[in-house]
Amino acid sequence: MVWIYLLEKEFKQFFRDPGLPKMLISFPLMMVLVFPFAVSMEVRNINLVVVDNSCSVTSERLIDKCVKSGYFRLVEKSSTPERAQYLMDINKADAILTISSDLEKQLAFGESLPVGIKVNTINGSKGSIAAGYLSNCISSFVAAENSGERLSAGNHIEVSTKFYYNKYMDYKVFMVPALIVIAITMITGFFPALNIVNEKEKGTIEQINVTPIRRSTFILCKLIPYWAVAFFILSSCLFIAWIVFGYTCAGSIFTLFVFTGLHIMVTAGLGLLISNYSDNAQQAMFMTWFFMMVFMLISGIFTPIASMPAWAQAITYLNPLRYYADAMRFVYLKGSTFFEVWYDALGLFLIGVAMMSWAILSYRKQE
Amino acid sequence: MKEFFKLVGKEFRHIFRDRRTMLIVLVMPVVQIVLFGFAISTDIHQARVDIVGDIQDFQVRKIAERIDNSQYFDVVSEYRSVTSVDDRFRKGKADVAICFEQDFSKKLETENTALIRIIGDGSEPNSAQMIANYAMGIIHEGTRELTPTVEYVYNPMMKSSYNFVPGVMGLILMLICSMMTAISIVREKEKGTMELLLVSPVRPLWIIVSKALPYMTLSAVNLVTILLLSRYVMSVPIRGSLLLIALVSLVFILTSLALGLLISTIASTQRVAMLISGMGLMMPTMIFSGIIFPCESMPVVLQYLSDIIPAKWYIILIKKIMIEGVGMTYIVKELSILLFMVFVLFWTSIKLFRTRL
């Protein structure tokens, strides 16, 4: 029966906090409404500068085609390459398209393509994607120009592409489950940690320690409100994604909740560990920040795990976020069932057990 | 002045006594550089391919072998029915399926044309698109096509480190100068020791300076660590002048300190200070720094929003000086924006500081 009083206390403190409840409303809103736009790897609005030495109808059509592709923003047509380079130096241009004066002649006889692309690659992936878009535009332009004559002898393989689960290749829907993962991890792992450290700093935890109440009860009662919040956030994120973007979960929502439940066990352990190893809020926050960053970067949330070097891939097996994010994406986007992603559940479970045991052991040691 | 030095000594002792925080602060840039440098990449390698069709067919086998031999792909399975693709994707066993039509070789011979369909796993749009592009390229291999020449400027090797080193510098300086300063001031406020300091003969401005000095020292150490690591481990060039980098960094450190001060005057408890700096500073800095997400692709509203984040300007400055190697004349605009921010932030926070305490 004691836990009722403790829960009552935690909930009261929670709702009385000047910031927390407000954050809880704004957090899922921001996560689902704003972040998918910001947290995107799509490359758009590439600033293009053209040096058109041909000044012909064909070159006009080529430029037009590039601009109409939707990826580029024509900054200006420069008269000299130097001017174009200057624009790149002051960050006004991301890509330079240079068209030689013999464009039409070369196109007709087709020896080489007299078009040059220069891209700023300080951001390597962005640069290469920009170059890719640009050369695709040019290639398809050339192909269209020559379509009449170029039906050469020989075999012709026609390739078409089709994408399952995400027909329009919308990046936002890809980020929705991942953002839920980040939100849940923060709320169930780090907020309780900060809360416990706060009681440590204020000395109230000492008062609780001299009462006959079990520490496990006390901690559990601390975690429960955050768990409630986690499920609230999960539901509201799913709801907002549906209302605003029309995204729905391809698999069973129940499975999402099951995985969230499993993940919560892990984050509870993590939160306890952080609170055990920090004496004040500043330390707790630093550890939180540090772990959160490492976990997020090597979870596959932003960049695919398959693209990492082998040693980094090996480390990701120790990262609970890897399993949770993977499962959430599979279920939400592809409709995988629980048994189809059993390995994620196993991974989460094992890490959860390990973290909890470590947390409890380190807790005992402190006396 | 003597009291001032005593205060500085006290602040230094406070920080250095806290071993755990020190460790994290000093190790953090190293870990970040390593993570960003090696682990964060979007390149495709060894994507798992399913061949759907008749593998006995000569042409199918030829193309399948070519795909398997490529560094991008790894053929993991082959089967007949397209309906299995969905199942394989849902279990996470394949990344792409390449489907050949019935009697592929025969059609290619008699009708001179045959169909291939590439089915990508669109749940990861970017990778799926890249994989499909690569696969198409390999299938078309040998057919002559006109392609434009491409030149990569500033970073011909396409190293991602060129992009993230400036980003990490911005993040770390922000973290240490704003967050730590804000929290340590708020802590003194919470404990009531701030009043004690304020009634001492030391002027309030010097109290603030004494709080900021250790963090400035720490950030300088981190800055040097990052520069050394990026130069000698990641081999990122430092093309511009070191002096300019130091100057720009100093301006940014001042901006961050002013921000920290501002937060400390607004926040009443450490928790609030942390939330404000975490949510209001670190998240936006992460997102708008361009380390992972290209800023230019965001909706216009968000781009305007990113303009008020000091770290964005600092990162642009560092990129220009370090990697493009441009001189003072090219950075006047960004530098003046940053200086303007320092001025405004200090002015408001000192005003608030006076009235609140």
Add this chain to the structure above:
Amino acid sequence: MESGHIIEIRGLTKKFGTFTAVDHISFEVGKGEIFGFLGANGAGKTTAMKILCGLSKPTSGEGKVAGFSINGEQEKIKRHIGYMSQKFSLYADLKVWENIRLFGGIYGLKRKVIAERTDAIIQSLGMQDWKDSLVGSIPQGWKQKLAFSIAMIHEPQIVFLDEPTGGVDPETRRKFWEMIYEASDRGITIFVTTHYMDEAEYCDRVSIMVDGQIVAVDSPKVLKEKYAAENMDVVFRTLARGSIRQ
């Protein structure tokens, strides 16, 4: 357990690595006594007190608190003691009655009993106007009185007070001691640490700890006579002179 002794400690030792914080201390406290536990900072007071409260285990030595062993029966000890620490430790973001209710609930009191005691506490402290105020917003002196009342909500046999009057004005301190006497009259044993030596005079008996050892246990009157001192401050300084940890 001998009759009349509610705390009995024999050879209590606590080591942290090579450092001996508490070095073979022995003493007993009688029922209803106000026992002052004195010592300079770092003398080992807090460590010893933590063991008595069941917060920490002794390295060696034995003893009983409220009839239960300090080796292994910590949880039972906790049921029969109250504790109030030097840091003020009620929840600032809970209201006065909510704090009372919380601790009543934690000690397993029935709902009805909690309601009765809440009224009784608020009545006796004269805090009717503050019943619905957040504890963070009431004056320090009142907080301390409230914390003391809450420490006794489950009618413990002993109350441990860890420097309860740190940072309050003399008037409030005097009133606080009146509350301590009242509790003592009701038969509750008070175990109090302090470094205000004038407060030591109010205790029935005091012990003085120096460098982890108890160098004297007796009533203030006897101690003053023994060391020919006019007040406890002088006694304390005489005894603490040889300290190495200072």
